[in-house]
Ligand SMILES: Nc1ncnc2c1ncn2[C@@H]1O[C@H](COP(=O)(O)OP(=O)(O)O)[C@@H](O)[C@H]1O
């Protein structure tokens with residue numbers, strides 16, 4: 482690892498730690514989460530409200546995925562590895578994408594389930610962005626890098642412009658790998674969704690009637706989807722190396 | 723005789739590692755210039771400088787000048803236009819992941835030719851020039867990457883010819899090609915010479931002897947000698963190392 486890489490990585494770790502501290506301080510100050518009691522006074526079923534909230538995240542998920550892919554193309558095609566912006570940005574992508582989705586699940590449980598009534602779409606969107614952008618960008622970057630440089634050179638050698646090379650060659654050749662990364666990300670998002678629904682379910686249910694069937698009933702479909710997306714992701718990923 | 727390319731004091735470094743140590747020579751219009759030399763001597767680097775694709779390699783520095791028809795190529799603004807004036811055939815055939823037809827039509831399309839009849843004509847002409855037409859004329863729409871190695875290499879030659887280059891660069895084109903196909907391509911090159919200038923980098927010394935008007939010998943980033951092919955392959959070229967390399971007493 483060269484010196485500048487070490488430097489930018491350390492800066493990234495430092496900044497993420499600072500952000501985390503600020504976050505913790507701020508959330509400690511806010512009053513404790515809505516108690517499960519207040520659910521009783523709600524007009525709609527809490528679970529329905531949560532599902533509506535989560536449903537509206539689908540278009541946002543779509544947008545963040547597209548943005549991440551565009552972002553990855555900009556980094557790979559326009560910024561050279563020594564570009565200062567790239568060197569500053571990349572550590573965040575790598576560090577954030579390494580965080581298990583369970584951590585985001587806990588965040589989501591705190592902000593979305595415990596604060597179901599007072600929480601807005603903003604916190605959900607922020608969690609989604611943190612969950613989606615790093616992993617999708619990283620997997621798209623890898624997919625782009627896996628496109629053989631000889632193809633790029635051959636396309637340039639016959640006078641192709643950058644845009645032609647990207648749209649006619651790099652994108653089609655990396656499409657499956659990009660899609661695989663997207664599927665993997667979606668399964669991460671679904672895991673978090675399942676955690677939210679499950680926790681709300683536990684909070685609002687009468688524990689005496691709680692059974693495995695009950696739980697599976699609520700999140701089973703989602704867990705099945707997680708499985709399906711993971712399988713698709715590994716199926717369409719090209720075997721490299 | 724007119725100089726097509728004039729190279730003077732060309733130095734290339736990959737990071738701190740030198741690849742060309744200040745070489746100077748000219749390439750004459752409509753000649754076949756053979757470039758021979760062991761691996762790692764900078765032959766590929768030289769070709770990449772000429773079509774300015776070396777610029778994609780990270781950390782490269784290029785000094786000196788390369789003039790094409792008297793114009794320094796580093797001052798040419800339309801680098802895509804420059805690359806179209808130069809056909810490039812790489813050691814291993816790179817079938818763009820397109821159909822045979824689209825592989826050849828790729829460059830003409832990028833220069834705005836959209837009329838089907840015109841494209842058909844170019845595709846047919848180039849595939850014929852590359853001695854591939856008879857083998858593929860019934861399956862122009864199948865993937866180029868499905869062809870055999872030798873056929874793919876001829877496809878890359880057809881593609882390199884599709885934009886009617888003034889200069890054709892071939893980098894060890896026969897590595898993945900069987901001897902019979904190699905012979906056929908060599909025949910093609912002899913006729914193409916009338917229309918363009920050809921730079922033939924080759925690992926087969928005898929190939930340079932068969933085809934080249936003049937031959938250059940490169941070693942470790944230096945141009946050891948350049949002269950008429952007969953002189954280079956005679957018993958007394960100017961440099962002893964040229965004689966040794968050509969006669970296989972090397973290393
Ligand atoms: N992309 C690259 N990065 C670093 N060094 C390179 C690269 N390409 C070639 N070189 C080095 O440049 C020198 C010349 O290589 P090359 O032009 O490929 O020689 P040749 O085609 O004669 O085998 C070699 O020492 C090689 O290791």
Ligand SMILES: [Mg+2]
Pocket residue numbers: 765766767893
């Ligand atoms: Mg080479």
